[in-house]
Amino acid sequence: MAGASLYGQADVPDAPDVPGAPAGGGLPYGLDRLSNPWTRFLTRRLARLLVSVFVVVTATFLMIHLIPGDPVRAALGLTAPADLVESRRESLGLNEPLITQYVSYLGGLFTGDLGTSMISGTPVSEIIADRLPQTALLGSLAFLTAVAIAVPLGLAMALLTRDGRRRGVELGFTSTAAVMSAIPEFLLGVALVAVFAVSLGWFPVAGMSGASSFVLPVLALALGPAMALARILRVEALRVLGEDYVRTARAKRLPRRLVYRRHVFPNALTSMLTIGGLVLGAMLIGTVLVENVFAWPGLGMTIVESILQKDYPLVQGVVLVYGTSVLFLNLAVDVVLGIADPRSTIRES
Template sequence: MIGFLLRRLGGALMVILAISVLTFSMLHLVPGDPVAIMLGEQATAERISVLRQQLGLDRPLYVQYGTFLLNALQGDFGTSIRSGQPVLQEVTRQLPATLILALSAVAIAAPLGILLGTVAAVTRSRFLEFLTTTVPLIGLSMPTFWSGLLMILLFSLYLEWLPVVGNAGLASLIMPAIALALPASAVIARMTRSTLAEVLGQDYVRTARAKGLLERVVTYKHALRNALIPTVTIIGLQFGGLIGGAVIVESVFARPGLGRLAVNAILTRDFPMVQAVVLFGAVGYVLVNLLVDLLYSVLDPRIRQ
């Protein structure tokens, strides 16, 4: 188990190092002078020169990357050009709101998707099978901004049950979390249905049935645990996607978070802030996948080999 963990940690560190290279390269892949883009067309040559020196863009590229990596390891991602505040301070201020939204969406999407997928795999009713396969397809096909606007129209403007926008507690979290969870639950349901249907046809499941075990025991104790191994991967990948999808949902519902922070940083050409948000999101994605690998080894110890 320790060797398995060390291998996965080593792989995660290599991926994070590659991410740091790509994140650092963002500033240098911009066509033209990035400093002139940050300051706008009215910036003077003197101001451009000063900012270039402040950002260290007048030094060799390898020196810039080494400084960026060393500072990032110490939690220093520079200063926001838009607000003048430390980038890490603004990111950590907005990060909890995005994590709460993403975790709430996972808490809705995972049970809903597994339930729909399980019902679709074991049901013998054509109507239920049609329902459990069509509903996820609708959720997968509907963009989050469209479902979000529909929910605002129905539950906020027409029924007046929930607040329209903002971050005013649990009531304001319901619609954004559901809008973010619908596509994810559809993907989870489709994966659960296909893997569980395959597992239910294997020999050991037929043996369990031949022993006279109840069908629900065969399904949930013997088949579902093995069928959930690919589903756990999908849930982990969807969590990373939910963090990215929060950009749209937070904008539609005017919620604070990394999504709106990234949008504002892009619109104001705040490159240090964009770099930090991208790096945080990518590292979070890698850590979630590392956790999924560890859960794999718990669900199926053979994977450690």
């Protein structure tokens, strides 16, 4: 309402109410949602994901064009008839300008068309759909096994060695964990096969032929990351044990189990989530080596076979699946971390 001001001047008339406008002169309608930390957090993560996916897609497209010489000739062999080579180049669209090929490649991705295998003539998407479940199952079981080993082991070592106790136990654990986490998956797989499959005969040497055939591949993929996670979790748990709020809880003579359950374990596990995401991505890449050691019929064995056979469209498709899978796994871990520790979203925002 207009009227005289305290300084003898007329007040500016009140602005009319606008439907949907925020009260008090806030942000315009819709933009106020962007002030929410979760919204900004997810917006940044999704934008980063889109850029990363674009880079991966472009890199996989250029892969076949960076191969020295003619990739079709390399795949079919030097003795292949010229008309067959030309026909295969035409079917792959390699005679088109590069930008036209790129646009066609992007269009194919949106429709699920990843090209056709040079060797079998089967659509790449069908081959990947057939092999992907085996790799996903192996990676999931290995990750769950690594967590099942790392969490109790890391927390137990933190409680046993807190305040400088049991130096011998600490030295033995850290040394063993460092050695185990440094052994490549394929070497560990070969050692497991030599001992438990060849010498003792407890498990199958290779292949996917029942529940027992999962044991050695899962252990080969999980033991190294499990020891690395256990070391990290022990350090985080020791750090949390030294925090003031834990000391205060102890000073109040709260039951030790209650202090550990409410304060130590949740905070230590939250700190491990970020590293766990990196480990999960590394384990996914590690399936390439483990699958070839155990003749596991997944994407890892498929990509090695396609490289040896110079089946470049299949190599492109598998690399694209691995790359985008790692990116989406990292996004999922970031979201889980944001839910478990809302402070991380506020700090980033």
